[in-house]
Amino acid sequence: xxxxxxxxxxxxxxxxxxxxxxxxRYTGKxxxxxxxxxxxxxxxxxxxxEQVITNFRFIGLDAFMIxxxxxxGSVLCAAWVYRKFFRKK
Numbered sequence: 001x002x003x004x005x006x007x008x009x010x011x012x013x014x015x016x017x018x019x020x021x022x023x024x025r026y027t028g029k030x031x032x033x034x035x036x037x038x039x040x041x042x043x044x045x046x047x048x049x050e051q052v053i054t055n056f057r058f059i060g061l062d063a064f065m066i067x068x069x070x071x072x073g074s075v076l077c078a079a080w081v082y083r084k085f086f087r088k089k
Contacts, residue, residue, distance in 0.1 A: 018024055046052050052059075 015024075
């Protein structure tokens with residue numbers, strides 16, 4: 001857990017220091033591409049895991065419900081944060 005927190009804090013510090021560098025405007029696009037690659041890699045690892053594929057019918061509904069609830073919670077939280085902090089009044 002400590003390495004994750006250190007990575008986040010160091011990213012914030014470096015981001016603060018280079019915030020005026022013009023190339024930083026591409027960070028959002030790069031992050032989007034990297035997230036897509038990570039999700040693709042996750043799908044590959046799940047698709048090649050025989051144990052997951054064999055038991056998919058048993059874990060499918062539970063996984064779907066958890067994923068749906070997680071996504072809905074994230075969207076609702078993001079909407080609340082946007083309204084609370086970023087919407088112009």
